[in-house]
Amino acid sequence: MATNFVIEGLKATIDNKEILKGVNLSMKGGEIHAIMGPNGTGKSTLASALMGHPKYEVTEGAVTLDGEDVLEMEVDERARAGLFLAMQYPSEISGVTNSDFLRSAINARREEGQEISLIKFIRQMEGSMKELDMNPEFAHRYLNEGFSGGEKKRNEILQMLMLDPKIVILDEIDSGLDIDALKIVAAGVNKMRSEDRGFLIITHYQRLLNYITPDYVHVMMQGRIVKSGGPELAARLEAEGYDWVKEELGITDETVGQEQEA
Amino acid sequence: MTLQTILPLSAEALKSLSQQKNEPAWLAESRLNALELASRLELPKPEKTKIDKWNLSDYGTYQQATSVASLQELPEAVRALVKEEEATNLLVQKDSGAVYSTLSDELKAQGVIFTDLETAAREHSDLVQAHLSSVVKNDENQLTALSAALWTGGAFLYVPKNVEVSVPLQAVFLTENADATFAPRVLVVADVNSSVTYVDNYISTGDAARLHNGIVEVIAKPGAKVRFATVHQLGLNTTDMSYRRAVTENDASIEWIIGEMNDGNTVTDTSTVLKGNGSTSDAKVIAVGSGSQRLNYTTRAIHFGKDSTSQMTTRAVMREEANAIINGITKIEHGATRSNGEQAEKVLMLSPKARGDANPILLIDEDDVMAGHAASVGQVNPEQVHYLMSRGISRAQAERLIIYGFLAPVVSDIPLEQLQTRLQELVERKVGQ
Ligand SMILES: Nc1ncnc2c1ncn2[C@@H]1O[C@H](COP(=O)(O)OP(=O)(O)OP(=O)(O)O)[C@@H](O)[C@H]1O
Ligand SMILES: [Mg+2]
Numbered sequence: 001m002a003t004n005f006v007i008e009g010l011k012a013t014i015d016n017k018e019i020l021k022g023v024n025l026s027m028k029g030g031e032i033h034a035i036m037g038p039n040g041t042g043k044s045t046l047a048s049a050l051m052g053h054p055k056y057e058v059t060e061g062a063v064t065l066d067g068e069d070v071l072e073m074e075v076d077e078r079a080r081a082g083l084f085l086a087m088q089y090p091s092e093i094s095g096v097t098n099s100d101f102l103r104s105a106i107n108a109r110r111e112e113g114q115e116i117s118l119i120k121f122i123r124q125m126e127g128s129m130k131e132l133d134m135n136p137e138f139a140h141r142y143l144n145e146g147f148s149g150g151e152k153k154r155n156e157i158l159q160m161l162m163l164d165p166k167i168v169i170l171d172e173i174d175s176g177l178d179i180d181a182l183k184i185v186a187a188g189v190n191k192m193r194s195e196d197r198g199f200l201i202i203t204h205y206q207r208l209l210n211y212i213t214p215d216y217v218h219v220m221m222q223g224r225i226v227k228s229g230g231p232e233l234a235a236r237l238e239a240e241g242y243d244w245v246k247e248e249l250g251i252t253d254e255t256v257g258q259e260q261e262a
Numbered sequence: 263m264t265l266q267t268i269l270p271l272s273a274e275a276l277k278s279l280s281q282q283k284n285e286p287a288w289l290a291e292s293r294l295n296a297l298e299l300a301s302r303l304e305l306p307k308p309e310k311t312k313i314d315k316w317n318l319s320d321y322g323t324y325q326q327a328t329s330v331a332s333l334q335e336l337p338e339a340v341r342a343l344v345k346e347e348e349a350t351n352l353l354v355q356k357d358s359g360a361v362y363s364t365l366s367d368e369l370k371a372q373g374v375i376f377t378d379l380e381t382a383a384r385e386h387s388d389l390v391q392a393h394l395s396s397v398v399k400n401d402e403n404q405l406t407a408l409s410a411a412l413w414t415g416g417a418f419l420y421v422p423k424n425v426e427v428s429v430p431l432q433a434v435f436l437t438e439n440a441d442a443t444f445a446p447r448v449l450v451v452a453d454v455n456s457s458v459t460y461v462d463n464y465i466s467t468g469d470a471a472r473l474h475n476g477i478v479e480v481i482a483k484p485g486a487k488v489r490f491a492t493v494h495q496l497g498l499n500t501t502d503m504s505y506r507r508a509v510t511e512n513d514a515s516i517e518w519i520i521g522e523m524n525d526g527n528t529v530t531d532t533s534t535v536l537k538g539n540g541s542t543s544d545a546k547v548i549a550v551g552s553g554s555q556r557l558n559y560t561t562r563a564i565h566f567g568k569d570s571t572s573q574m575t576t577r578a579v580m581r582e583e584a585n586a587i588i589n590g591i592t593k594i595e596h597g598a599t600r601s602n603g604e605q606a607e608k609v610l611m612l613s614p615k616a617r618g619d620a621n622p623i624l625l626i627d628e629d630d631v632m633a634g635h636a637a638s639v640g641q642v643n644p645e646q647v648h649y650l651m652s653r654g655i656s657r658a659q660a661e662r663l664i665i666y667g668f669l670a671p672v673v674s675d676i677p678l679e680q681l682q683t684r685l686q687e688l689v690e691r692k693v694g695q
Contacts, residue, residue: 051652052652053648054644054648074651074657075648075651075652076651076652076654076655076656076657076660078652079651079652079653079654079655080654084653085652087649087652090649091643091645091646091648091649093646093649093650093663093664093667094667094668094670094671095664095666095667095668095669095670095671096663096664096666096667096670100663101650101653101663104650104655104659104663105650105653105654105655108653108654108655108656108659109654142667143667159653163653163654
C-alpha cells in the first residue's frame with residue numbers, strides 16, 4: 001500500500017497559547033510538499049507537534065499514517081512507524097558518538113537478536129557519509145556537539161538516509177548550508193524519492209526548491225495553511241514576498257501566538 | 263569532656279591476636295597505641311554529610327581465613343571478576359584475611375613484592391614499618407586509628423628502583439561473612455623511577471549489615487609512576503569508609519581511577535600530597551548512586567612541590583533518592599610556584615528526588631600558580647531525550663545513552679581496556695531499571 005499521511009484540523013498549544021489553529025494537509029507516497037510562510041507563523045510548531053514534542057499539546061484534530069493514529073503514539077513509536085523530522089535546531093548530546101547513536105536508532109527498529117552487525121553498520125554509515133561528502137571523523141564525534149550549523153543539517157540528512165523513513169519532514173534544512181552543501185543535501189533527498197515515501201519540506205527560499213521540485217506548495221500564516229498551489233507559487237513568493245497573499249486573504253498580522261503578549 | 267568511644271575489642275584481645283599471627287613487636291605495639299588513640303578521637307566530619315547515626319561500629323570479629331590452592335576454589339563472586347589469564351599476579355582476601363596470592367616468577371626475580379600486608383609485615387618488616395601509617399596518620403580521627411589497630415589481610419606492593427612492571431597487579435577484597443572484620447589496608451611503595459599499575463575490587467555477598475573501614479597509602483618515590491585503580495561495589499547494607507592518599511616525590515606521578523559503585527552509604531576521600539617538585543596527580547572518579555544512598559566523595563590535591571600539576575574529574579549519576587556530596591579541594595601551599603591545579607565535578611540527576619551537590623574549593627597560598635574549577639549539577643535534558651526518541655530510540659534507551667554519554671569523557675580516558683569494560687557493565691547494572 002502506498003504511504004498515506006493525513007493531517008486533519010490539527011490544533012496545538014504551547015503554554016496554553018494556541019499556535020496551530022486547524023491545519024489540514026494530505027500527502028501520499030511519492031509526493032513532495034513544500035511549506036513556506038513568514039517567520040513565526042507556526043511551521044516548526046507543526047513539525048514538532050507531528051513528531052510529538054512534549055512541549056506542544058495537541059488539543060484537536062487527527063493525524064494518521066497509513067490509517068494508524070499517530071497522535072496516540074509515543075515519540076519513538078512515531079519514528080518507528082516511519083516519521084522522520086530533520087529539526088531546525090538539532091540537539092547536541094555530549095559523550096554519545098554519532099555512530100553509537102545511529103546504531104541504536106537502527107537497532108530500535110529491529111527485533112532483539114536481529115541487531116545489525118557492526119561491520120554492516122559501518123559499511124552503511126561510511127557509504128552514506130560519503131554520499132553527503134562528510135568527513136569520516138564525524139562518525140566518532142559526539143552527536144552534533146560542536147558541529148557547525150551546516151554540519152548539523154548534513155548530519156540530519158545522514159540520519160534520514162540511514163533510517164529509511166516513510167514521511168520525511170525537513171524543517172529549514174537549507175538554512176546554514178553553503179551552495180555546495182545545498183546541492184549535496186538536495187541530491188540526498190532526490191535519491192530518497194520513491195513511491196512509498198513522502199516529503200514535507202519547510203523552507204523560506206526558492207533556491208532549495210530549484211533542486212528539489214515540489215508537487216505542492218503551501219503557505220502557512222496564523223497557524224493555518226492559508227493557500228496552496230504548485231511550484232509556481234513558490235516562485236511568485238520568492239519574487240514578490242507575502243504581501244499579496246496577505247492582501248488577497250485580508251490578513252494584517254500573519255504571525256501566531258503573539259496576541260496575548262501584545 | 264568527650265565520651266569515650268566504645269571500642270570494638272579490648273587491648274588484651276588485640277594483643278593476643280597479634281601474638282597469634284606472629285606479628286613483629288613494632289606492629290603489635292603500634293596497634294595497641296592506635297586502639298588507645300581511637301578511644302579518644304572523634305569520627306571525621308565529612309563536609310555536609312552527617313555520619314554520626316551511621317552504622318560505624320560493626321567491625322565484627324577477626325576470623326582466620328583458610329587459604330585455597332587454586333583459582334577454582336575461590337568463591338564464585340571472585341571467579342566472576344578474575345580472568346584465568348590474569349590470575350598470575352593476584353591477591354584475594356575473603357573477610358578477615360588473604361586466601362590466595364600469586365606473583366609471577368619474573369616479577370619476583372625483579373624484586374617486586376606483592377602479598378597481603380600481614381605476610382609483608384612479617385617477611386619485610388623494615389620496609390613495611392618504614393611506610394605504614396606514614397601517609398595517612400593514625401591520629402587523624404577515630405576511623406584512621408581504628409584502621410591502624412584492627413586492619414587484617416590487606417595488600418602490600420613494593421616495586422624496586424628502576425623496575426617497570428608492565429602488567430597490572432590485581433587484588434580482590436571480598437566480604438561474605440558479615441560477622442567477620444573487613445578492614446583491609448593497602449600499602450603501595452614505588453621506589454625511585456619505577457612504574458606499576460595496581461587494580462583492586464571491593465565486593466560483598468549477602469545483605470547483612472557491616473562496615474568496611476579501609477585505608478590506602480601510596481608512596482611514589484622520585485620519578486616513580488603509579489596507576490591506582492579501584493572499584494568499590496559493596497552491597498546495600500555495607501557502609502564504606504575509605505581513605506586513599508598518595509604522596510608524590512620529585513617528578514613522581516599518581517593516576518587514580520576510581521569507580522564508586524557501592525549500593526550502601528559511602529564516604530571516600532582520595533587525596534594526593536604533591537610533595538615533590540614536578541610531580542603530578544590525576545584523579546578520575548565515576549560514581550553511580552541509587553536507592554536511598556548517602557554518599558560523600560572528596561578528591562583533593564595538596565601542592566607543596568614547585569611545578570606540580572593536579573587534575574581531578576568526578577562524574578556522578580544519581581538516581582532514585584540517592585544523595586551525593588561531591589567535594590573537590592585544590593590546595594596550593596605557599597612556595598609551590600608554577601603549580602597548576604584543575605578540577606571538575608559534574609552530577610547528573612535522574613529523578614526529582616535524587617540530589618547532587620558539587621563543591622569545588624580552591625585554597626591558594628601562592629601567587630604564581632594556575633588553578634581552575636568547573637562544577638555542574640543538572641537533570642537529564644528533556645530536549646535531548648526527545649531528539650533521541652524522535653529517531654525511534656525508546657525512552658529508557660535514550661536515557662541510558664545520555665547517562666553513558668555523561669560518563670564517557672572519563673570512562674573513555676581510562677587506559678586499561680578491561681577496566682573500562684568492567685566499569686561500563688557496573689554502570690549498566692546500577693542504572694538499569
Ligand atoms: N517553545 C515555545 N515557547 C514559546 N513560544 C513558542 C514556542 N515554540 C513556538 N512558539 C511560538 O509560536 C509561534 C510560532 O513559532 P514557530 O517556531 O512554529 O514559527 P515558524 O513558522 O517555524 O517560524 P520561523 O520561520 O522563524 O522558523 C512563535 O510566535 C513562537 O514564538
Ligand atoms: Mg521554524
